[in-house]
Amino acid sequence: MKFAHMADLHLGSWSNHPVLREMPLKAFKKAVDICLDEAVDFVIIAGDFFDTSIPGIDVMRSAVSQLKRLHDHDVRVYVVTGSHDFSPSGKTIISVLEEAGLLVNIAKMKESNSKIYLDFTKDKTGAKLCGIVGRRSSLEKSFFERLDKAIEKENGYKIFVFHSALEEYKPKHLKDMPGISCNMLPKGFDYYAAGHVHVRNVIDFDGSKIVYPGPLFPANFQELEKNEAGFFIVENGKEKYVQLKTVEVVLIDIDADGKTPGQVEDEVMSHIDKNAHNKVVLVRIRGTLADGKPSDIDFRSIANEAEKNGALTIKRNINKLKAKELEEVKVDEHLSVEEIESRVIKEHLENGETFENEEDIIHALMSLLSQEKKQGETASVFEKRIREDAKKIFCVE
Numbered sequence: 321m322k323f324a325h326m327a328d329l330h331l332g333s334w335s336n337h338p339v340l341r342e343m344p345l346k347a348f349k350k351a352v353d354i355c356l357d358e359a360v361d362f363v364i365i366a367g368d369f370f371d372t373s374i375p376g377i378d379v380m381r382s383a384v385s386q387l388k389r390l391h392d393h394d395v396r397v398y399v400v401t402g403s404h405d406f407s408p409s410g411k412t413i414i415s416v417l418e419e420a421g422l423l424v425n426i427a428k429m430k431e432s433n434s435k436i437y438l439d440f441t442k443d444k445t446g447a448k449l450c451g452i453v454g455r456r457s458s459l460e461k462s463f464f465e466r467l468d469k470a471i472e473k474e475n476g477y478k479i480f481v482f483h484s485a486l487e488e489y490k491p492k493h494l495k496d497m498p499g500i501s502c503n504m505l506p507k508g509f510d511y512y513a514a515g516h517v518h519v520r521n522v523i524d525f526d527g528s529k530i531v532y533p534g535p536l537f538p539a540n541f542q543e544l545e546k547n548e549a550g551f552f553i554v555e556n557g558k559e560k561y562v563q564l565k566t567v568e569v570v571l572i573d574i575d576a577d578g579k580t581p582g583q584v585e586d587e588v589m590s591h592i593d594k595n596a597h598n599k600v601v602l603v604r605i606r607g608t609l610a611d612g613k614p615s616d617i618d619f620r621s622i623a624n625e626a627e628k629n630g631a632l633t634i635k636r637n638i639n640k641l642k643a644k645e646l647e648e649v650k651v652d653e654h655l656s657v658e659e660i661e662s663r664v665i666k667e668h669l670e671n672g673e674t675f676e677n678e679e680d681i682i683h684a685l686m687s688l689l690s691q692e693k694k695q696g697e698t699a700s701v702f703e704k705r706i707r708e709d710a711k712k713i714f715c716v717e
């Protein structure tokens with residue numbers, strides 16, 4: 321028996337990015353190529369197959385064409401939904417793909433007398449699979465707490481599939497991610513196919529192994545920086561990692577402390593050369609500028625330079641770049657949105673008012689601009705009304 325275990329494909333992610341949006345789909349195609357080459361019996365997808373429960377048509381078409389290839393080679397696909405593609409109403413594309421016979425959702429959970437019972441799905445090879453879905457904020461924890469342990473006594477080669485972080489093994493940078501404890505997992509399984517944590521990890525557990533493959537394609541800037549992605553192939557109880565490098569990445573990391581926007585721009589430019597050819601260029605700028613604002617850095621010319629050097633695309637991260645005059649305002653996360661808004665406005669105003677009654681005007685404009693079109697109101701009437709109300713706020717006529 322030979323199977324593949326992948327998780328966190330997030331098909332449909334990077335949807336706003338013209339180049340990166342293709343990459344998760346490319347990675348899946350590559351993974352399917354390898355699964356067919358290796359002649360695996362089945363493929364496990366441990367959650368977050370898609371980035372949303374109902375992805376766009378293009379994403380679905382592309383995913384379906386790969387599932388169809390597996391199907392035509394009699395390679396079964398077993399999935400649980402993850403925190404991203406789960407939907408409490410069951411309205412997820414996974415159910416449509418299951419109806420079409422392209423995959424099987426193996427999280428067959430039944431609730432009775434507040435206990436959770438799992439049914440096994442039996443593969444042709446004799447392997448028996450069951451699993452639990454992942455939900456946002458680890459709401460699946462209660463499923464584990466109420467799990468009936470009869471499944472521990474089932475005999476045969478058993479695989480448990482889940483989509484949760486484990487408190488005992490969370491990577492440092494994800495320490496705030498809610499998770500479950502190892503001792504909540506049912507015992508007596510031969511393989512634990514996990515997902516959710518986007519870092520590869522193989523953990524010894526109860527004489528067996530819990531395996532996190534990590535994502536099939538990096539899902540954010542930080543993951544792109546590491547560019548670690550892939551899946552596992554398991555044969556006769558031995559797992560082998562298959563790395564997927566769908567793109568090549570080059571990182572330009574700039575410390576902007578005490579520099580002007582122009583200097584930062586020049587520094588980034590000087591790092592973009594032929595080396596960028598066919599690569600994803602990541603630009604990370606951090607620190608506090610000597611003058612000006614982050615938006616004074618001309619990213620358009622930087623992007624043009626990257627394009628001229630044949631870069632696949634360029635992606636910037638300026639989360640930690642600050643302007644001197646506008647120091648960061650810290651807010652208490654327990655406040656309501658309105659309270660946070662008015663505190664941020666007040667604190668910014670301490671840096672100096674630009675015009676009279678600025679605070680009142682900001683509040684009035686925010687409330688005006690959050691208005692929506694009334695029923696029956698045409699777009700042009702709506703626009704006119706907003707314009708006129710805005711003029712009133714500024715006392716101009």
Ligand SMILES: [Mn+2]
Binds near residue numbers: 328404
């Ligand atoms: Mn994920």
